Amino acid sequence: MTWTQLHAQIHRTIRARNLFQPHANILVAVSGGQDSLCLIKLLLDLQPKWSWNLAIAHCDHCWREDSLANANHVKSLAHSWNVPFYLKTATNPINSEAAARGWRYQSLTSIAQINNYDYIVTGHTSSDRAETLLYNLMRGTGADGLQALTWQRQLTDKIMLVRPLLEVTRHQTGEYCQDFNLPIWEDSTNQDLQYARNRIRNQLLPYLKANFNPQVESHLAQTAELLQAEVEYLEQISHQLRLEASGKGEKGDLRVNRHLLKKQPLALQRRVMRQILLEILTDAPNFEHIEKITALITAPNRSQTDPFPGGAIARVEGEWILIQQ
Numbered sequence: 001m002t003w004t005q006l007h008a009q010i011h012r013t014i015r016a017r018n019l020f021q022p023h024a025n026i027l028v029a030v031s032g033g034q035d036s037l038c039l040i041k042l043l044l045d046l047q048p049k050w051s052w053n054l055a056i057a058h059c060d061h062c063w064r065e066d067s068l069a070n071a072n073h074v075k076s077l078a079h080s081w082n083v084p085f086y087l088k089t090a091t092n093p094i095n096s097e098a099a100a101r102g103w104r105y106q107s108l109t110s111i112a113q114i115n116n117y118d119y120i121v122t123g124h125t126s127s128d129r130a131e132t133l134l135y136n137l138m139r140g141t142g143a144d145g146l147q148a149l150t151w152q153r154q155l156t157d158k159i160m161l162v163r164p165l166l167e168v169t170r171h172q173t174g175e176y177c178q179d180f181n182l183p184i185w186e187d188s189t190n191q192d193l194q195y196a197r198n199r200i201r202n203q204l205l206p207y208l209k210a211n212f213n214p215q216v217e218s219h220l221a222q223t224a225e226l227l228q229a230e231v232e233y234l235e236q237i238s239h240q241l242r243l244e245a246s247g248k249g250e251k252g253d254l255r256v257n258r259h260l261l262k263k264q265p266l267a268l269q270r271r272v273m274r275q276i277l278l279e280i281l282t283d284a285p286n287f288e289h290i291e292k293i294t295a296l297i298t299a300p301n302r303s304q305t306d307p308f309p310g311g312a313i314a315r316v317e318g319e320w321i322l323i324q325q
Helices: 005-016 034-050 067-080 097-115 126-139 170-179 196-211 216-245 258-262 266-280 287-297
Strands: 025-029 053-060 085-089 119-121 152-154 160-162 246-248 254-257 313-317 320-324
Touching (some): 005 034, 025 097, 034 170, 067 085, 266 287
Parallel strands (some): 119 160
Antiparallel strands (some): 254 320
């Protein structure tokens, strides 16, 4: 095996960030594109140093006429590398990017649970991170959305999602595939401009590079990395504050001590309220939801919100904000 700078970089990243343990059971999501092929080849080359048990999973959305051929291509690669292969094929139409992403993670998690894999690994790069930050920014989000792809995310009690390539650009994965003659399967949907992410990748980022900053992609990815650490810290502080401020009313309703919250910075007030709303709403709360319940911290007694989705109402009773469902 030829040991490259990219091998050394990923080896250091896995060790420094404690992404995997030795002897771990790792399920690698492989689409056949350059990022996922680069990822699986790197992990296979590093396998002797870590004694991992590697396997490949491929999700066929059945969007394209060549999707079955794509799946068979990845299956053939898995067999050539003597790696277990798992295929999940969509049986119902998937009509949006968000639905496809949800189905993919659900499918990968199911494969991992059935076959006892500790980690699910994807080939997201710093380029993906930059694109996701821009995508979320334009849709409207706070720092949580702008952190844009994290190194690790807990999917279940026993399964961790890991993204080891977040400091690697798409240009680097392409060069790596060329250097090792990896047979990339070109996904025609990556050029379809009906998808917002493709417009960001193929139109917006090239325009920003040409007209504003040639390094915009790496700078956006660095911003996401900085925000990730700050979000983690704020979430920990807010969680502790919420535990101190929360209680139960006479009827078992959730209540929050607004006098305690009033002493805190607005950023922590909003985060505490967001954490509470995440429990009572079926969908993630938006900016308006968080603002109207946060306003009750300084509102007159007996003030209340209009109903949240699902019917819950928050109102002021003395030093408390009561949430009635």
